[in-house]
Amino acid sequence: MSTSETQKATNNPKGDTTGDTGDRIGSAREAAVRTLMAVTLKSRPLDVALDDITSSLDSRDRAFVMQLVMLSLRRLGSLRALMGRLVDRGLPRNATWTDAALITGLAQILLMRTADHAAVNETVTLVKNLSGKEKGFAGLVNAVLRRAVRERDALTGVLNAKPQADLPLWLQTSWRRAYGQDGMVAIARSLQDTPPLDISLKPGEDKVVWAEKLEATLMPNGTLRRALTDVTKLPGYDDGVWWVQDMAASLPVALLGDVSGKHVMDMCAAPGGKTMQLAALGARVTAVDRNKNRLTRLHANMKRTGLAADVYTADATAFGPRGSVDHILLDAPCSATGTLRRNPDVTWTKSEADVEKLTSLQKRMLDHAFKLLPVGGTLVYCVCSLERVEGEEQISAFLARHENAARRVITAADIGGMAELITADGDMRCLPSALADQGGMDGFFAARIEKHN
Template sequence: MMTKPETPKTTDAPQNAQPKNAREAAVRTLMAVTLKGRPFDVALDDITSELDGRDRAFVMQLVMLCLRRLGSLRVLMRTLIDRGLPRNATWTDAALLTGLAQILFMRTADHAAVNETVTMVKNLSGKERGFSGLVNAVLRRAVRERDALVAKLDAMPDADLPDWLQQSWSKAYGPAVMQDIARCLQTAPPLDITLAVGQDADTWAEALAATVMPNGSLRRALTDVAELPGYTDGTWWIQDMAASLPVMLLGDVSGKHVLDMCAAPGGKTMQLVSRGATVTAIDRNRNRLKRLHANLARTGLKADVHVADAATFTPKTPVDHILLDAPCSATGTLRRNPDVIWTKAPEDVEKLATLQARILDHAFALLPTGGTLVYCVCSLERAEGKDQIDAFLSRHKNAKRAGISADDLGGMDALVTPEGDMRCLPSMMSDAGGMDGFFAARITKDQTA
């Protein structure tokens, strides 16, 4: 078991501005995430800006795979290298990880994975070039012993989680469920689609080669989204099935004024507008709001959008309902964002829980008597979910938990907790592709106590 990837502090990596090829770009991107803590998408865009689409897709697939299996790949590396690597051999370390991932998990030619990785290390400017023989030996051994090594990796799914997440999820859900979640996080998620209201699910499922899920989402294999029918027409948008459920908890919102707090990139905003609501959408991140505006433009939907702090914003006109998708640790989205596994820590959860409480209190102050507030987070941490709501209810005697039922969630009774909240785990519906981790609670406001 690992507390965090054991990466060194310095590197002999080449200093050229752009990588020479896709494999070098993958190594650079992996190092940017694991050594510098850069968000994966930001690092990918910077490092692959001059690569063509095919090479960029290769880099994305390879680095995402390395991040999903980072813990177990490091354990395996220690068994393949007798003396280990010195702590300053960061480039060699990352090169070995990408080489092993290609050989053990990807359909790339073995000779290309070995030879190009070895050449990369040979071309380093410092002492690390001396590790090229070691890299060659390790990768060739991986080719020879592929099946046995893959079996070893598959036998230790919890190694791909830092210790604090193992402990947190074991305490919250039990060790067996923790292991199931860890296994699900090792695989790429499917593509989930939300249709605009009025579109026929069965018709679009056939057109998109998709399956209709219990809540009405469509699910299909990953592909280039922009090439699918209906995308440019704005008939649908990409949204994980779990992420689409909180809006359903507001019921009929037609003609209602709904405040969508922390709204970017806009999936829930589009759901609300499509269902007939008048929506005020806010987010403090101006760059993320650019995606919301783009999504609204593509779908032809309209909302009143503001750059604003959810902890202080007050709409010009009173609202009927509030949807608060609070800032969180995002540990429920690790299938899609595996860099989060190695860039978050317990103290981040504590800070976010404090922020969530502040925003939640402000949101409740804006809610009219009889109104509904749906609080949700894409987190698996109890501190951001059940514990957050329990503490909120203890502070506000006129707040009531409006229990959620399976009927609210397309009949998915496994998602309803004993308290009447919604809890999605990545391991749920795993035979159908799983889902993101999500928590949601529905709160109503009585007369002032």
């Protein structure tokens, strides 16, 4: 397909409209609608959908699409509830384009504060250019969005009244049971905000100096935190002095202690943040992951930072390293509900059924990892999930199965003095609402296990 044909396909919703959706900004808004539909209707991963749908757009438009879709997904539940108030009789179930167009239009007016005339006019034009019955909803879209402009303050108040509205019911129930009503609401509120950019420095680099260079704040564990930006333009990126890694995700490696000269297996290693941590600390790393695409990112990260590891594409439930290992880090596949502020698509693409399947896989991985662990060795198990069945309950069941396994209690000194992250059992539990006044963190669970005779 030629460039002109690609652009034409991009500018025609469904490929069967009666005309072009308008100028460059119109194309970007259409791309946002397409991407939102791909995630919510087809459960496509957001990054994959964005790469596919925005391929013909320039960098500024792609950035606009990403911002609009991320915001629409973060606030999807409350935006849908608000739409129910603004559209008296509701939309027909098959009016999928109109529904997505209204969501993105309301997000622009009430949350992004883009130019009102652009948000209204371009969204209406997009619907007008649809084929079939949906083009008849252009007048409705126009009326709803113009009302949103007129009643912005009142509608914004309604939109922000119940942060839990942006969670599916199964997550509300799960988090209420685990963390109480107030805890659930606090987590939901923290997920509404755009997260900061967290950076891990190579050991030996002066954190204070780099904090100044990167215009960043030094966090308790040594992470550098700053506002989001194009990371490739920051000092030190090309030199491989640092890598991007959420503060919570950097904590599990610290639980292994001094790994210099030790052989550490990093199971489920891609995209490589923990592998780089281990290698930078002097460990001999065997990194394993079954996902070739994600391993491509790991190889690129290792090359940029000048770090080395033995990398294998393999199923971690059956993989055996060459020679014995000293320690094992198992960052197990999980529901990723702790990463919703960075990956809001997961909110609407994961379900309780997914959690059930993943807990079975985690159990097999834990048992296999423990078989490979030598007596006296340490296994750190972690998941970026807020579901207790994948964290606390998974470890309790594991310890019950293995008499020669013992929990090694995590201390505040292990994690930068953040004692509030340690559970009553001595594991680590990070919530997105923790350190809220400093930008929060991803949700994470980690436990440290030792093997005895």
